[in-house]
Amino acid sequence: MTSLPPDTDPGHDTSLARQETPGPAMPPRIVVFGGTGFVGQRLIARIARGNRRIVVPSRNRNRQRDLFVIPDVRVTDIDPYSPDDLRRVLEGAHAVINLVGILNEPGRDGAGFRRAHVELTEKIIAACQATGTRRLLQMSALNAGRGTSHYLRTRGEAEARVRASGLDWTIFQPSVIFGPGDGLFERFASLLKLTPVLPLARADAKFAPVYVGDVAEAFARSLDDPTTFGQTYELYGRQAMTLAGIVRYTARHLGLHRAIVPLPDALARVQAAIFDHVPGKPFSTDNYLSLKTDSVGGIDGLHRLGIEATPLDAIVPAQLGLQVRQHRLDAYRRARSG
Numbered sequence: 001m002t003s004l005p006p007d008t009d010p011g012h013d014t015s016l017a018r019q020e021t022p023g024p025a026m027p028p029r030i031v032v033f034g035g036t037g038f039v040g041q042r043l044i045a046r047i048a049r050g051n052r053r054i055v056v057p058s059r060n061r062n063r064q065r066d067l068f069v070i071p072d073v074r075v076t077d078i079d080p081y082s083p084d085d086l087r088r089v090l091e092g093a094h095a096v097i098n099l100v101g102i103l104n105e106p107g108r109d110g111a112g113f114r115r116a117h118v119e120l121t122e123k124i125i126a127a128c129q130a131t132g133t134r135r136l137l138q139m140s141a142l143n144a145g146r147g148t149s150h151y152l153r154t155r156g157e158a159e160a161r162v163r164a165s166g167l168d169w170t171i172f173q174p175s176v177i178f179g180p181g182d183g184l185f186e187r188f189a190s191l192l193k194l195t196p197v198l199p200l201a202r203a204d205a206k207f208a209p210v211y212v213g214d215v216a217e218a219f220a221r222s223l224d225d226p227t228t229f230g231q232t233y234e235l236y237g238r239q240a241m242t243l244a245g246i247v248r249y250t251a252r253h254l255g256l257h258r259a260i261v262p263l264p265d266a267l268a269r270v271q272a273a274i275f276d277h278v279p280g281k282p283f284s285t286d287n288y289l290s291l292k293t294d295s296v297g298g299i300d301g302l303h304r305l306g307i308e309a310t311p312l313d314a315i316v317p318a319q320l321g322l323q324v325r326q327h328r329l330d331a332y333r334r335a336r337s338g
Protein backbone atom coordinates (compact mmCIF):
# COMPACT_ATOMS: atom_id res chain seq x y z
CA MET A 1 0.00 0.00 0.00
CA THR A 2 1.11 3.56 -0.67
CA SER A 3 2.19 5.43 2.42
CA LEU A 4 0.88 8.96 2.30
CA PRO A 5 1.58 11.76 4.79
CA PRO A 6 -1.18 12.37 7.36
CA ASP A 7 -3.81 14.75 6.06
CA THR A 8 -4.07 18.02 7.90
CA ASP A 9 -6.09 19.84 5.29
CA PRO A 10 -7.66 17.40 2.87
CA GLY A 11 -8.48 20.21 0.45
CA HIS A 12 -4.82 20.89 -0.12
CA ASP A 13 -3.56 17.36 0.11
CA THR A 14 -0.60 17.14 -2.24
CA SER A 15 -0.55 13.35 -1.91
CA LEU A 16 -3.76 13.21 -3.88
CA ALA A 17 -2.94 16.08 -6.21
CA ARG A 18 0.32 14.27 -7.08
CA GLN A 19 -1.57 11.77 -9.20
CA GLU A 20 -3.25 14.45 -11.33
CA THR A 21 -1.99 14.63 -14.93
CA PRO A 22 -1.03 17.31 -16.56
CA GLY A 23 -1.12 20.97 -15.62
CA PRO A 24 -0.90 23.02 -12.44
CA ALA A 25 -2.12 21.60 -9.12
CA MET A 26 -5.74 20.68 -9.73
CA PRO A 27 -8.07 20.00 -6.82
CA PRO A 28 -8.33 16.25 -6.30
CA ARG A 29 -11.14 14.56 -8.19
CA ILE A 30 -13.33 12.21 -6.16
CA VAL A 31 -15.85 9.91 -7.84
CA VAL A 32 -18.84 8.93 -5.71
CA PHE A 33 -20.91 5.99 -6.97
CA GLY A 34 -24.36 5.94 -5.34
CA GLY A 35 -23.77 9.58 -4.41
CA THR A 36 -27.31 10.55 -5.37
CA GLY A 37 -28.91 8.65 -2.45
CA PHE A 38 -29.68 9.40 1.19
CA VAL A 39 -26.11 8.90 2.48
CA GLY A 40 -24.47 10.18 -0.69
CA GLN A 41 -26.11 13.59 -0.62
CA ARG A 42 -25.01 14.09 2.98
CA LEU A 43 -21.49 12.85 2.27
CA ILE A 44 -21.10 15.04 -0.80
CA ALA A 45 -22.21 18.14 1.11
CA ARG A 46 -19.51 17.24 3.69
CA ILE A 47 -16.58 16.52 1.36
CA ALA A 48 -17.45 19.35 -1.03
CA ARG A 49 -16.35 21.72 1.76
CA GLY A 50 -12.75 20.83 0.93
CA ASN A 51 -11.06 21.96 -2.25
CA ARG A 52 -12.21 18.99 -4.32
CA ARG A 53 -13.90 18.24 -7.60
CA ILE A 54 -16.63 15.70 -7.06
CA VAL A 55 -18.09 13.58 -9.80
CA VAL A 56 -21.32 11.69 -9.17
CA PRO A 57 -22.10 9.06 -11.81
CA SER A 58 -25.83 8.35 -11.93
CA ARG A 59 -28.09 6.10 -13.95
CA ASN A 60 -30.41 9.07 -14.35
CA ARG A 61 -28.71 12.43 -14.02
CA ASN A 62 -31.89 14.41 -14.64
CA ARG A 63 -33.54 13.13 -11.47
CA GLN A 64 -30.71 14.47 -9.29
CA ARG A 65 -31.31 18.22 -9.47
CA ASP A 66 -30.63 18.75 -5.74
CA LEU A 67 -26.95 18.00 -6.32
CA PHE A 68 -26.61 20.44 -9.20
CA VAL A 69 -26.59 23.43 -6.86
CA ILE A 70 -23.47 22.36 -4.91
CA PRO A 71 -20.35 24.06 -6.35
CA ASP A 72 -17.65 21.69 -7.67
CA VAL A 73 -20.11 18.77 -7.91
CA ARG A 74 -20.81 17.34 -11.34
CA VAL A 75 -23.50 14.71 -11.87
CA THR A 76 -22.89 12.60 -14.94
CA ASP A 77 -24.95 9.95 -16.72
CA ILE A 78 -23.42 6.49 -16.70
CA ASP A 79 -24.16 2.84 -17.22
CA PRO A 80 -22.33 1.73 -14.06
CA TYR A 81 -22.00 -1.82 -15.37
CA SER A 82 -20.17 -0.74 -18.54
CA PRO A 83 -16.39 -1.17 -18.14
CA ASP A 84 -15.83 1.56 -20.77
CA ASP A 85 -18.07 4.06 -18.93
CA LEU A 86 -16.34 3.21 -15.65
CA ARG A 87 -12.86 3.71 -17.07
CA ARG A 88 -13.94 7.00 -18.63
CA VAL A 89 -15.36 8.37 -15.39
CA LEU A 90 -12.35 7.21 -13.34
CA GLU A 91 -9.72 8.66 -15.68
CA GLY A 92 -7.70 11.15 -13.58
CA ALA A 93 -9.61 10.34 -10.37
CA HIS A 94 -7.79 10.35 -7.04
CA ALA A 95 -10.29 8.40 -5.02
CA VAL A 96 -13.46 6.40 -5.49
CA ILE A 97 -16.27 6.07 -2.99
CA ASN A 98 -18.71 3.24 -3.68
CA LEU A 99 -22.03 3.75 -1.91
CA VAL A 100 -24.16 1.65 -4.24
CA GLY A 101 -26.38 -0.82 -2.45
CA ILE A 102 -29.89 -2.25 -2.60
CA LEU A 103 -32.16 -3.65 0.11
CA ASN A 104 -34.36 -5.54 -2.28
CA GLU A 105 -33.95 -6.99 -5.73
CA PRO A 106 -36.57 -7.28 -8.46
CA GLY A 107 -36.31 -11.11 -8.44
CA ARG A 108 -35.79 -13.57 -5.61
CA ASP A 109 -32.75 -15.66 -6.54
CA GLY A 110 -30.12 -13.18 -5.35
CA ALA A 111 -29.02 -12.20 -8.87
CA GLY A 112 -30.00 -8.54 -8.30
CA PHE A 113 -27.98 -8.35 -5.07
CA ARG A 114 -25.01 -10.05 -6.72
CA ARG A 115 -25.08 -7.58 -9.61
CA ALA A 116 -25.39 -4.40 -7.49
CA HIS A 117 -23.00 -5.48 -4.74
CA VAL A 118 -20.46 -7.96 -6.12
CA GLU A 119 -20.39 -7.41 -9.89
CA LEU A 120 -20.37 -3.63 -9.64
CA THR A 121 -17.62 -3.70 -6.98
CA GLU A 122 -15.52 -6.00 -9.20
CA LYS A 123 -15.99 -3.65 -12.14
CA ILE A 124 -15.11 -0.57 -10.10
CA ILE A 125 -11.96 -2.32 -8.84
CA ALA A 126 -10.99 -3.30 -12.41
CA ALA A 127 -11.52 0.31 -13.56
CA CYS A 128 -9.44 1.60 -10.62
CA GLN A 129 -6.65 -0.76 -11.58
CA ALA A 130 -6.87 0.21 -15.27
CA THR A 131 -6.77 3.95 -14.52
CA GLY A 132 -4.26 3.88 -11.66
CA THR A 133 -6.80 5.10 -9.10
CA ARG A 134 -5.49 3.69 -5.83
CA ARG A 135 -7.93 4.89 -3.18
CA LEU A 136 -11.26 3.08 -2.66
CA LEU A 137 -13.78 3.66 0.11
CA GLN A 138 -16.38 0.92 0.12
CA MET A 139 -19.77 1.12 1.81
CA SER A 140 -20.88 -2.21 3.23
CA ALA A 141 -23.08 -3.15 6.20
CA LEU A 142 -22.73 -4.55 9.71
CA ASN A 143 -22.76 -8.36 9.60
CA ALA A 144 -21.61 -8.48 5.98
CA GLY A 145 -20.99 -12.11 5.07
CA ARG A 146 -23.07 -13.47 7.98
CA GLY A 147 -26.42 -15.21 7.98
CA THR A 148 -28.37 -16.52 5.02
CA SER A 149 -29.79 -13.41 3.32
CA HIS A 150 -28.61 -12.56 -0.17
CA TYR A 151 -28.17 -8.98 1.06
CA LEU A 152 -25.58 -9.82 3.74
CA ARG A 153 -23.92 -12.61 1.78
CA THR A 154 -23.28 -10.45 -1.28
CA ARG A 155 -22.06 -7.62 0.97
CA GLY A 156 -19.50 -10.06 2.36
CA GLU A 157 -18.47 -11.20 -1.12
CA ALA A 158 -18.00 -7.58 -2.22
CA GLU A 159 -15.84 -6.93 0.85
CA ALA A 160 -13.66 -9.93 -0.04
CA ARG A 161 -13.12 -8.50 -3.53
CA VAL A 162 -12.12 -5.13 -2.05
CA ARG A 163 -9.67 -6.73 0.41
CA ALA A 164 -8.04 -8.71 -2.40
CA SER A 165 -7.87 -5.71 -4.76
CA GLY A 166 -4.39 -4.47 -3.88
CA LEU A 167 -5.86 -0.93 -3.70
CA ASP A 168 -5.71 1.44 -0.72
CA TRP A 169 -9.13 0.47 0.56
CA THR A 170 -11.26 1.25 3.59
CA ILE A 171 -14.54 -0.55 4.33
CA PHE A 172 -17.44 0.90 6.35
CA GLN A 173 -20.06 -1.30 7.98
CA PRO A 174 -22.97 0.75 9.34
CA SER A 175 -25.96 -0.42 11.33
CA VAL A 176 -29.19 1.17 10.15
CA ILE A 177 -28.71 4.89 9.39
CA PHE A 178 -31.00 7.70 10.58
CA GLY A 179 -31.39 11.36 9.74
CA PRO A 180 -33.62 13.59 7.60
CA GLY A 181 -34.84 11.59 4.60
CA ASP A 182 -34.04 8.20 6.15
CA GLY A 183 -35.81 4.93 5.35
CA LEU A 184 -36.18 4.05 9.01
CA PHE A 185 -38.00 6.56 11.24
CA GLU A 186 -39.62 8.34 8.31
CA ARG A 187 -40.78 5.07 6.78
CA PHE A 188 -42.31 3.90 10.04
CA ALA A 189 -43.82 7.37 10.53
CA SER A 190 -45.64 7.05 7.20
CA LEU A 191 -46.90 3.56 8.13
CA LEU A 192 -48.00 4.61 11.60
CA LYS A 193 -50.06 7.47 10.20
CA LEU A 194 -52.00 4.99 8.06
CA THR A 195 -52.92 2.33 10.56
CA PRO A 196 -53.95 2.02 14.24
CA VAL A 197 -52.40 -1.48 14.46
CA LEU A 198 -48.98 -2.39 13.09
CA PRO A 199 -48.10 -6.09 12.80
CA LEU A 200 -44.31 -6.28 12.98
CA ALA A 201 -42.03 -9.06 11.72
CA ARG A 202 -38.82 -9.72 13.68
CA ALA A 203 -39.93 -7.16 16.29
CA ASP A 204 -37.10 -8.18 18.63
CA ALA A 205 -34.33 -7.72 16.01
CA LYS A 206 -31.73 -5.32 17.44
CA PHE A 207 -30.16 -2.26 15.84
CA ALA A 208 -27.85 0.52 16.95
CA PRO A 209 -28.95 3.33 14.60
CA VAL A 210 -26.14 5.62 13.48
CA TYR A 211 -26.60 9.23 12.38
CA VAL A 212 -26.07 9.95 8.68
CA GLY A 213 -23.93 12.98 9.56
CA ASP A 214 -21.59 10.72 11.57
CA VAL A 215 -21.38 8.26 8.67
CA ALA A 216 -20.50 11.10 6.30
CA GLU A 217 -17.90 12.35 8.79
CA ALA A 218 -16.34 8.88 9.01
CA PHE A 219 -15.90 8.72 5.23
CA ALA A 220 -14.60 12.30 5.09
CA ARG A 221 -11.98 11.71 7.82
CA SER A 222 -10.80 8.49 6.24
CA LEU A 223 -10.63 9.78 2.66
CA ASP A 224 -7.03 11.04 2.77
CA ASP A 225 -5.83 9.37 5.96
CA PRO A 226 -3.39 6.53 5.21
CA THR A 227 -3.81 5.08 8.71
CA THR A 228 -7.30 4.01 7.62
CA PHE A 229 -6.04 2.10 4.57
CA GLY A 230 -6.75 -1.61 4.91
CA GLN A 231 -9.14 -0.99 7.83
CA THR A 232 -12.77 -1.93 8.35
CA TYR A 233 -14.94 0.35 10.51
CA GLU A 234 -18.17 -0.71 12.15
CA LEU A 235 -20.40 2.37 12.40
CA TYR A 236 -23.13 2.25 15.03
CA GLY A 237 -24.84 4.55 17.48
CA ARG A 238 -24.89 4.67 21.26
CA GLN A 239 -28.35 3.26 21.71
CA ALA A 240 -29.19 -0.36 20.84
CA MET A 241 -32.93 -0.77 20.23
CA THR A 242 -35.25 -3.49 19.06
CA LEU A 243 -37.29 -2.94 15.93
CA ALA A 244 -40.40 -2.69 18.11
CA GLY A 245 -38.58 -0.08 20.23
CA ILE A 246 -37.80 1.96 17.11
CA VAL A 247 -41.45 1.87 16.05
CA ARG A 248 -42.67 2.83 19.54
CA TYR A 249 -40.14 5.68 19.70
CA THR A 250 -41.44 6.92 16.32
CA ALA A 251 -45.08 6.73 17.43
CA ARG A 252 -44.31 8.55 20.69
CA HIS A 253 -42.61 11.44 18.90
CA LEU A 254 -45.44 11.69 16.41
CA GLY A 255 -47.92 11.83 19.28
CA LEU A 256 -49.72 8.73 17.99
CA HIS A 257 -51.18 5.90 20.08
CA ARG A 258 -50.68 2.74 18.11
CA ALA A 259 -50.73 -0.98 18.84
CA ILE A 260 -47.48 -2.63 17.76
CA VAL A 261 -48.12 -6.35 17.38
CA PRO A 262 -45.00 -8.55 17.19
CA LEU A 263 -45.64 -11.34 14.69
CA PRO A 264 -44.72 -14.92 15.59
CA ASP A 265 -41.87 -16.07 13.37
CA ALA A 266 -44.00 -18.39 11.23
CA LEU A 267 -46.42 -15.56 10.46
CA ALA A 268 -43.54 -13.15 9.81
CA ARG A 269 -42.26 -15.54 7.16
CA VAL A 270 -45.69 -15.70 5.54
CA GLN A 271 -45.96 -11.89 5.62
CA ALA A 272 -42.53 -11.63 3.94
CA ALA A 273 -43.49 -14.20 1.29
CA ILE A 274 -46.65 -12.22 0.48
CA PHE A 275 -44.75 -8.92 0.28
CA ASP A 276 -42.24 -10.59 -2.08
CA HIS A 277 -44.97 -10.26 -4.70
CA VAL A 278 -46.04 -6.69 -3.93
CA PRO A 279 -44.59 -4.15 -6.40
CA GLY A 280 -41.79 -2.14 -4.79
CA LYS A 281 -41.37 -4.86 -2.11
CA PRO A 282 -41.98 -2.93 1.11
CA PHE A 283 -40.73 -6.08 2.91
CA SER A 284 -39.31 -9.36 1.59
CA THR A 285 -38.09 -12.80 2.53
CA ASP A 286 -34.56 -11.49 2.15
CA ASN A 287 -35.28 -8.62 4.58
CA TYR A 288 -36.74 -11.16 7.00
CA LEU A 289 -33.55 -13.26 6.77
CA SER A 290 -31.30 -10.19 7.26
CA LEU A 291 -33.27 -9.29 10.38
CA LYS A 292 -32.31 -12.64 11.93
CA THR A 293 -28.83 -11.23 12.59
CA ASP A 294 -28.77 -8.38 15.14
CA SER A 295 -27.19 -5.20 13.74
CA VAL A 296 -25.44 -3.81 16.80
CA GLY A 297 -21.67 -4.02 16.21
CA GLY A 298 -18.76 -4.77 18.53
CA ILE A 299 -15.78 -2.48 17.88
CA ASP A 300 -16.77 1.17 17.78
CA GLY A 301 -15.56 2.52 14.42
CA LEU A 302 -16.78 6.07 15.07
CA HIS A 303 -14.69 6.17 18.23
CA ARG A 304 -11.68 4.78 16.33
CA LEU A 305 -12.06 7.71 13.93
CA GLY A 306 -12.39 10.25 16.74
CA ILE A 307 -16.10 10.88 16.15
CA GLU A 308 -18.59 11.07 18.99
CA ALA A 309 -21.83 9.33 18.02
CA THR A 310 -24.80 11.70 17.73
CA PRO A 311 -27.67 10.49 19.92
CA LEU A 312 -31.09 9.78 18.44
CA ASP A 313 -32.70 12.34 20.71
CA ALA A 314 -30.58 15.11 19.19
CA ILE A 315 -32.04 14.52 15.71
CA VAL A 316 -35.13 12.35 15.41
CA PRO A 317 -37.69 14.29 17.49
CA ALA A 318 -37.09 17.41 15.37
CA GLN A 319 -37.00 15.33 12.19
CA LEU A 320 -40.40 13.77 13.00
CA GLY A 321 -41.73 17.09 14.27
CA LEU A 322 -41.16 18.55 10.82
CA GLN A 323 -43.20 15.70 9.37
CA VAL A 324 -46.04 16.35 11.84
CA ARG A 325 -46.08 20.06 10.91
CA GLN A 326 -46.00 19.22 7.20
CA HIS A 327 -48.84 16.71 7.69
CA ARG A 328 -50.97 19.36 9.48
CA LEU A 329 -50.19 21.94 6.81
CA ASP A 330 -51.19 19.50 4.03
CA ALA A 331 -54.44 18.68 5.87
CA TYR A 332 -55.16 22.41 6.33
CA ARG A 333 -54.50 23.10 2.62
CA ARG A 334 -56.72 20.20 1.58
CA ALA A 335 -59.52 21.45 3.84
CA ARG A 336 -59.21 25.01 2.43
CA SER A 337 -59.16 23.87 -1.22
CA GLY A 338 -62.04 21.36 -0.68
Ligand SMILES: NC(=O)c1ccc[n+]([C@@H]2O[C@H](COP(=O)([O-])OP(=O)(O)OC[C@H]3O[C@@H](n4cnc5c(N)ncnc54)[C@H](OP(=O)(O)O)[C@@H]3O)[C@@H](O)[C@H]2O)c1
Pocket residue numbers: 033034035036037038039040057058059060064080099100101102103116120139140141142174175176177178183
Ligand atom coordinates in the same frame (compact mmCIF):
# COMPACT_ATOMS: atom_id res chain seq x y z
N1 LIG B 1 -29.60 3.66 4.75
C1 LIG B 1 -29.23 2.75 5.66
O1 LIG B 1 -29.83 2.61 6.74
C2 LIG B 1 -28.03 1.88 5.39
C3 LIG B 1 -27.56 1.00 6.39
C4 LIG B 1 -26.44 0.20 6.13
C5 LIG B 1 -25.82 0.28 4.88
N2 LIG B 1 -26.30 1.12 3.95
C6 LIG B 1 -25.66 1.18 2.63
O2 LIG B 1 -25.22 2.51 2.37
C7 LIG B 1 -25.29 2.79 0.97
C8 LIG B 1 -26.07 4.07 0.76
O3 LIG B 1 -27.36 3.90 1.32
P1 LIG B 1 -28.53 4.91 0.95
O4 LIG B 1 -29.57 4.74 2.00
O5 LIG B 1 -27.97 6.25 0.66
O6 LIG B 1 -29.06 4.26 -0.41
P2 LIG B 1 -29.95 4.94 -1.54
O7 LIG B 1 -30.57 6.20 -1.05
O8 LIG B 1 -30.86 3.87 -2.06
O9 LIG B 1 -28.90 5.33 -2.67
C9 LIG B 1 -28.15 4.38 -3.34
C10 LIG B 1 -27.76 4.93 -4.71
O10 LIG B 1 -27.18 3.84 -5.46
C11 LIG B 1 -27.60 3.88 -6.79
N3 LIG B 1 -28.18 2.56 -7.11
C12 LIG B 1 -29.27 1.98 -6.55
N4 LIG B 1 -29.49 0.76 -7.07
C13 LIG B 1 -28.51 0.56 -7.96
C14 LIG B 1 -28.19 -0.51 -8.83
N5 LIG B 1 -28.93 -1.63 -8.87
N6 LIG B 1 -27.09 -0.38 -9.61
C15 LIG B 1 -26.35 0.75 -9.59
N7 LIG B 1 -26.60 1.79 -8.81
C16 LIG B 1 -27.66 1.70 -8.01
C17 LIG B 1 -28.66 4.95 -6.95
O11 LIG B 1 -28.12 6.01 -7.73
P3 LIG B 1 -28.69 6.41 -9.18
O12 LIG B 1 -30.15 6.06 -9.20
O13 LIG B 1 -28.44 7.89 -9.27
O14 LIG B 1 -27.88 5.64 -10.17
C18 LIG B 1 -28.93 5.42 -5.51
O15 LIG B 1 -29.03 6.82 -5.41
C19 LIG B 1 -25.91 1.56 0.34
O16 LIG B 1 -24.89 0.73 -0.12
C20 LIG B 1 -26.64 0.90 1.49
O17 LIG B 1 -26.85 -0.49 1.31
C21 LIG B 1 -27.38 1.93 4.15
